[in-house]
Amino acid sequence: MNEIFDGFVQAFQLIISLDPEILEITARSLLISLAATGVASLVAIPLGGLIHFREFGGKRGLITIIQTLYALPTVVAGLFVFLILSRAGPLGFLGLLFTPVGMVIGQAVLIIPVLVGMTLVALSGVKKAISDEVQALGATSSQAIWTILKEARFALFGGIILGFGRAISEVGAAMIIGGNIRGSTRVLTTAIALETSMGNVAFSIALGIILLCIAMVVTAALFLIQER
């Protein structure tokens, strides 16, 4: 119990002391996971829309596969991207392994299925009446899609927040692709793993608290945007 209490005390001290290394790690975590969420959203929302609005054979099966990938273990996603980005792999020439950009790719791969799935849920939630009405009013199909997307925005934001949460909290892909390099790819979760392995329990808890705090800030910010 003492260690947990110490963790809170230390977290508070670290936050108010603005320790430069902690700030750097925190900023890096935030940027990488936001970038990953952004990339994943740009891929997943249109993809989800395409799947929702088009009828094609095997649609049900595709959706099942996407939903199965919600359970994609972070280490497996990490390993997959590791093999692709490794110098011996197909995209090795880019030199992205053990860089922050590589981590963005890894986290994006991890959360794209969740975001596609949540987009599908969001779009299915829009009442049939609304889409019919939009089309009856003579809206072209892109206008209709736009209106429906607007209707679905609450659920879409929910999906984005969920994706961000998964990205910033995962450690497997960050560790495998990033390598936990100090000053380059060390993020909050890999730092927590390292500090725990070094026995600095209170420090790990402090980092965990910081992670939850930034998750709260981001979630609140997205909520405000969605409320507009």
Add this chain to the structure above:
Amino acid sequence: MERKNPAPGVLCLSIALVTALLLAGCTGPIQGGSPANQVPPGGQNPSAGPKDRLLVATTTSLSDTGLLDYLERIFENNYAIDLQVTSQGTGKAIEIAKRGDCDLLVVHSPAQEEDFMEAGHGINRRCFAYNYFIVAGPADDPAGIRGMEPKEAFRTIIGKGKSGTPGVFFVSRGDNSGTHNAEKNIWNATGYNYTSEVRRSGAWYIEAGRGMGETLQLASEKGAYTLTDEGTFLTYRGRLDLVPLIDKGDILLNIYSVITVYTEDHPVEKITMANNFVNFLISPEIQAAIGEYGREKYGKGLFTPMSGGCLRFGCDCTTPASATRPSLSFT
């Protein structure tokens, strides 16, 4: 539909925001190691340009002691290079090196290193420091191994462990690391077949599958014996209910080596930079610094530098690293 007036840009705005963040994200962290840093540097860097990066893959037992962080700062003061360190088990570190994903390997697993060199993945292998593995365990020593010779101690632990003597457990790294390989060597030298007679031979043998620090903590929690490198043990000692029981015996020798990673795609400039690090490690000043590392805090140095006296270990610690490709003398 209920609100008509918010500009058609609720989503637009948010996408813009996400994109802005995305861009921020892309300009922020990329600096650290963008591909641009990795184009051949051509020797002279424009002073304003990003520093070239040199990636070292190393073992947890070395990085948990903080030695490489300490050396990194000295190296970066001398060379305009961003030295980055990723710490993995020896098995993983070697795998990364084989794929050409790092520039240097700093490990302590002689047999694996020799395979690596023979396969032509590395050049300029130099030993630079050593210490001894120690067998640590609970102070009450339920198997009674204190003061034994290492092989005898292992024989005693497995005997008492298998026969179910209360409190006799052994925690293994179990991760194909250098320390794990050293442990396997001792079992094999003791006359046990590691795979068939030690692993899965009972509840007494616990495979942690973790780094050295975590394994020590696990052993401490369980009141178990474990094999650890001296450096990590001294670093963690204050947090452990473990005492060193055996620290003598040639079989416990633990030699650290540095290797320049070679692949056909590695630019010569990069290999030369990596060689600079090898030469840095074996230079007299740094050898002295390695010997001093930890002395103030732990009362004794965590590592003994080779300081040129490596002939008795059968490794090379003096020849300057100059080769930029494997020699063709062996087939």
